[in-house]
Amino acid sequence: MEDHMTTIKDIAKAAGTSVTTVSRALNGHSDVSAKTMKHIKEIADRLNYSPNVVARSLVMKKSKTIGLLVSEISREGTKDNFTFEVLCGINDCAAEYEYDPILFNTNTSKQRIKSYTQLCRERKVDGVILQGMKKDDPYLIEVVESDIPCVLIDIPITGKNVGYVSTNNQLGARRAIEHLVELGHQHIGFINGHEQAYVSEERFKGYKQAIQEAGLELREEWVVNGQFSERTAEFTAKKLLATYPQITALFCASDLMALGAVRAANSLGRKVPDSLSIVGFDDIVLAQYASPALTTISQNKYLMGYQAANMLIGLLEEKETNKSVLIENQLIVRESTAENKLKEWY
Amino acid sequence: MEDHMTTIKDIAKAAGTSVTTVSRALNGHSDVSAKTMKHIKEIADRLNYSPNVVARSLVMKKSKTIGLLVSEISREGTKDNFTFEVLCGINDCAAEYEYDPILFNTNTSKQRIKSYTQLCRERKVDGVILQGMKKDDPYLIEVVESDIPCVLIDIPITGKNVGYVSTNNQLGARRAIEHLVELGHQHIGFINGHEQAYVSEERFKGYKQAIQEAGLELREEWVVNGQFSERTAEFTAKKLLATYPQITALFCASDLMALGAVRAANSLGRKVPDSLSIVGFDDIVLAQYASPALTTISQNKYLMGYQAANMLIGLLEEKETNKSVLIENQLIVRESTAENKLKEWY
DNA sequence: TTGTACGCGTTATCAC
DNA sequence: GTGATAACGCGTACAA
Numbered sequence: 001m002e003d004h005m006t007t008i009k010d011i012a013k014a015a016g017t018s019v020t021t022v023s024r025a026l027n028g029h030s031d032v033s034a035k036t037m038k039h040i041k042e043i044a045d046r047l048n049y050s051p052n053v054v055a056r057s058l059v060m061k062k063s064k065t066i067g068l069l070v071s072e073i074s075r076e077g078t079k080d081n082f083t084f085e086v087l088c089g090i091n092d093c094a095a096e097y098e099y100d101p102i103l104f105n106t107n108t109s110k111q112r113i114k115s116y117t118q119l120c121r122e123r124k125v126d127g128v129i130l131q132g133m134k135k136d137d138p139y140l141i142e143v144v145e146s147d148i149p150c151v152l153i154d155i156p157i158t159g160k161n162v163g164y165v166s167t168n169n170q171l172g173a174r175r176a177i178e179h180l181v182e183l184g185h186q187h188i189g190f191i192n193g194h195e196q197a198y199v200s201e202e203r204f205k206g207y208k209q210a211i212q213e214a215g216l217e218l219r220e221e222w223v224v225n226g227q228f229s230e231r232t233a234e235f236t237a238k239k240l241l242a243t244y245p246q247i248t249a250l251f252c253a254s255d256l257m258a259l260g261a262v263r264a265a266n267s268l269g270r271k272v273p274d275s276l277s278i279v280g281f282d283d284i285v286l287a288q289y290a291s292p293a294l295t296t297i298s299q300n301k302y303l304m305g306y307q308a309a310n311m312l313i314g315l316l317e318e319k320e321t322n323k324s325v326l327i328e329n330q331l332i333v334r335e336s337t338a339e340n341k342l343k344e345w346y
Numbered sequence: 347m348e349d350h351m352t353t354i355k356d357i358a359k360a361a362g363t364s365v366t367t368v369s370r371a372l373n374g375h376s377d378v379s380a381k382t383m384k385h386i387k388e389i390a391d392r393l394n395y396s397p398n399v400v401a402r403s404l405v406m407k408k409s410k411t412i413g414l415l416v417s418e419i420s421r422e423g424t425k426d427n428f429t430f431e432v433l434c435g436i437n438d439c440a441a442e443y444e445y446d447p448i449l450f451n452t453n454t455s456k457q458r459i460k461s462y463t464q465l466c467r468e469r470k471v472d473g474v475i476l477q478g479m480k481k482d483d484p485y486l487i488e489v490v491e492s493d494i495p496c497v498l499i500d501i502p503i504t505g506k507n508v509g510y511v512s513t514n515n516q517l518g519a520r521r522a523i524e525h526l527v528e529l530g531h532q533h534i535g536f537i538n539g540h541e542q543a544y545v546s547e548e549r550f551k552g553y554k555q556a557i558q559e560a561g562l563e564l565r566e567e568w569v570v571n572g573q574f575s576e577r578t579a580e581f582t583a584k585k586l587l588a589t590y591p592q593i594t595a596l597f598c599a600s601d602l603m604a605l606g607a608v609r610a611a612n613s614l615g616r617k618v619p620d621s622l623s624i625v626g627f628d629d630i631v632l633a634q635y636a637s638p639a640l641t642t643i644s645q646n647k648y649l650m651g652y653q654a655a656n657m658l659i660g661l662l663e664e665k666e667t668n669k670s671v672l673i674e675n676q677l678i679v680r681e682s683t684a685e686n687k688l689k690e691w692y
Numbered sequence: 693t694t695g696t697a698c699g700c701g702t703t704a705t706c707a708c
Numbered sequence: 709g710t711g712a713t714a715a716c717g718c719g720t721a722c723a724a
Contacts, residue, residue: 005467007701018711023703033709050464054403055701058716063400065448081631084430095451100469102411102448105441118396121351123446259635285427289605291637353717364695369719379693401717404700 006047014043026051057124066094066312067125069104069116071132080256080284082301086131086153089305097313099126115139117146127161127312129153134196149315151308155198156324161315163323165308169199172297172329173206176251176279179295179331181214184340185249185277189222189240191233191261193253200225203253203281222247226257233257237264241276248276248340255280255287258294262336273338283332292335299329352393360389372397403470412440412658413471415450415462417478426602426630428647432477432499435651443659445472461485463492473507473658475499480542495661497654501544502670507661509669511654515545518643518675519552522597522625525641525677527560530686531595531623535568535586537579537607539599546571549599549627568593572603579603583610587622594622594686601626601633604640608682619684629678638681645675 008022015022017036024032025040026049057063068090070083087101094101104119116139120128127149133140135155143150149161156164180188190207193200204223211218224240226233233252237260241247250265252258258280262272270276272292280287283298307325314321350356354368361368363382371378371386372395403409414436416429433447440447450465462485466474473495479486481501489496495507502510526534536553539546550569557564570586572579579598583606587593598604604626608618616622618638626633629644653671660667 005701009701019702020704020711020713021709023701024710027703031709036709050468052404052470052701053468054400054409054470055716056703057400058398058404058701058718059703061716081427081430084427084433087430091449091451094449098451100448100451102446103437103440105437105444105446122396122399124398124400285632286635289632289636291635351717354719355717365718366696366720367694370694373719377693382693398717401700402719404702404717405719407700 005052006049007052008049010047011040011043011049014047015040061124062126063124064098065100065102065123065125066090066309067104067120067123067128068101069119069128069130069133080254080282080286082282082284083132085301086305086308089302089307090129090309091305092302093306093309093313099309099313104128116142117148120146120148126316127151129308129312130155131308135198136196149312151312151315153304153308158323163311163315163321163325165304165311165325165327166199167299167304167327167329169202169329170206170209172281172299172331173203173251174210175331176281176297177207177210177214179333180249180251180277180279180337181210181216183249183277183337186216186340187222187244187247188216188249188251189224189237189244189247191224191226191237191240191250191252191257193228193257194225197228200253207251226252226254226260228254228257230256230260233260234264235260237261238268241265241268241270248342249337250276250278252278252280255282255284255294255296258296258336259286259290262290262292262294273336275342277337277340279337287332288334295334295337296332297329298332300327303327351398352395353398354395356393357386357389357395360393361386407470408472409470410444411446411448411469411471412436412655413450413466413469413474414447415465415474415476415479426600426628426632428628428630429478431647432651432654435648435653436475436655437651438648439652439655439659445655445659447655450474462489463494466492466494472662473497475654475658476501477654481544482542495658497658497661499650499654504669509657509661509667509671511650511657511671511673512545513645513650513673513675515548515675516552516555518627518645518677519549519597520556521677522627522643523553523556523560525679525683526595526597526623526625527556527562529595529623529683532562532686533568533590533593534562534595534597535570535583535590535593537570537572537583537586537596537598537603539574539603540571543574546599553597572598572600572606574600574603576602576606578606580606580610583607584614587611587614587616594688595683596622596624598624598626601628601630601640601642604642604682605632605636608636608638608640619682621688623683623686625683633678634680641680641683642678643675644678646673649673 008019012019012022022040025037129151131153144159144162152164154166224236226236250261252261258278261278265272265276272278280294280296283296287294287296354365358365358368371383475497477499490505490508498510500512570582572582596607598607604624607624611618611622618624626640626642629642633640633642
């Protein structure tokens with residue numbers, strides 16, 4: 001393989017035309033005669049030409065790339081494949097429209113001085129998708145104020161060039177609680193995520209509504225945060241269950257936390273689902289393989305990613321685009337919930 | 347936010363110098379006086395300057411990006427997080443050296459006409475990491491012959507600009523078999539992947555060696571392919587076990603296939619591990635949550651990715667770099683293997 | 693130490 | 709239809 005990359009200049013020389021004509025021919029412009037077009041394309045083929053997108057980007061100010069600012073693409077995020085599924089959806093959609101996703105490095109300490117807009121502008125990405133950011137992330141305001149088109153996952157902000165994709169978290173939480181209520185549970189605790197997550201807010205709203213609609217008493221002390229972490233949730237759930245043994249069911253704002261809660265229950269001698277029902281959220285792959293398999297609110301993570309990319313590309317190509325998408329999620333009943341057999345105790 | 351991106355030209359104007367000086371100052375060249383350097387940097391700061399890496403790439407012919415050609419970044423690959431963990435490792439290492447990974451789309455049909463080299467050259471990535479390719483992929487040879495630096499994961503090819511990272515598959519397989527032999531198993535089947543995988547070759551070698559060293563008979567008909575697929579493995583394992591009921595242990599070339607094998611066993615009324623022992627490979631997250639939790643050969647997937655990126659960057663920056671890295675893997679004993687209680691039957 | 697001039701590969705504007 | 713020419717933003721011989 002020769003060292004020299006063939007350029008349109010080479011083609012022009014070989015074809016005996018100007019570079020302008022070559023450029024137009026290769027881009028399928030109509031103002032070039034059929035036969036020179038054919039001629040040029042043949043030569044380009046023969047010379048194994050491929051365009052230099054870098055040069056093209058420079059002049060076009062479009063790079064056909066989208067930036068990905070996602071949390072948890074690092075050692076820790078490996079356990080729950082939420083991020084990965086979202087990524088797959090993004091990638092598939094981007095592929096359809098011939099965009100290439102580029103992963104931004106945001107996790108190194110020295111890199112941290114670079115602002116979000118700097119990252120995007122340096123790489124000249126056409127737009128960005130953000131996932132896993134906290135509500136109080138200092139970059140968030142920067143995002144919205146900048147003119148870089150972006151789509152947020154699970155943060156409901158819209159603007160001229162800003163949209164978001166999320167699932168119906170409130171309804172999802174309600175469905176979880178309703179399921180437990182139907183099983184006869186009346187003392188339902190809630191292991192939420194943390195204050196900086198929009199989804200936690202929403203899921204709490206859903207929890208609250210469902211509890212009240214069922215005519216149950218809302219007890220704030222039964223709602224605790226597990227930081228979306230398995231360990232923290234285990235610890236927190238243990239404390240909660242020890243303090244309020246009358247709780248017969250737990251709703252957890254993530255499957256990972258539900259897994260932690262199951263362990264907490266086990267360590268307290270309470271078997272799931274016989275003496276404690278647990279509902280998770282997300283439907284990660286683990287949920288169906290865990291034992292007991294988790295009853296959970298399933299989020300279509302792949303679709304979230306796909307829709308996010310789709311919206312972003314819509315924004316970029318100035319299509320009529322909805323700036324907010326809410327995906328329905330779904331109750332999946334597995335083995336971690338069962339009828340409350342303890343209700344007569346109270 | 348203003349629409350105009352500030353360029354070195356703007357800085358030059360503001361500083362009353364030439365663009366050359368600005369360029370040199372910002373890049374920390376030594377041939378610029380301390381005070382103009384300081385002056386220019388201040389102005390750059392004030393103007394919120396960030397370099398246009400596209401323009402820089404064009405002239406430097408280096409983009410500080412690495413291409414990722416990985417299989418299974420699509421809907422199907424979501425279940426086993428192997429790819430994701432590798433990705434995390436790559437990303438973390440790339441971040442350290444300030445490279446940005448860019449995901450290449452290789453899965454769409456129309457895109458398929460573009461060759462790998464075309465993809466790489468168009469995007470002007472400095473190098474590529476390939477993962478999940480089959481041995482007979484027509485593009486593989488193309489990559490190796492091209493002058494684009496690349497690192498292969500699990501394909502042992504080296505060259506001037508080509509290296510690879512893998513784990514010690516042969517030894518891993520041996521350890522699996524030795525473990526089973528120690529438990530008293532003498533009839534050990536093997537659900538391998540497929541012919542196009544280098545790792546399958548190696549694992550078969552290891553299987554063969556260990557079987558022979560244990561003084562057992564190597565029966566080729568006990569070795570079948572499960573295509574690395576859970577379903578196929580389930581089907582295949584069922585047939586194998588039905589045909590040769592004397593088999594008391596199964597070694598599977600992936601955890602996903604081991605999961606399939608467990609189901610096959612269940613459907614045949616053989617309980618794991620009591621009446622059938624199963625060893626997997628990979629140690630995916632599912633392995634520890636499945637029931638029974640899988641005994642498996644653990645591969646450090648994160649490290650594979652990290653080392654691959656590290657090697658590639660070494661290649662790019664012309665460091666003295668080892669062109670082949672073999673990572674040790676490890677037997678993890680969980681619940682899917684047990685002492686053979688059936689041995690007296692034969 | 694600093695500035696001038698040019699090139700990287702491409703597209704776009706305007707003539708012809 | 710086609711071809712000069714300028715521009716995109718940056719780095720670097722070379723000259724001063």
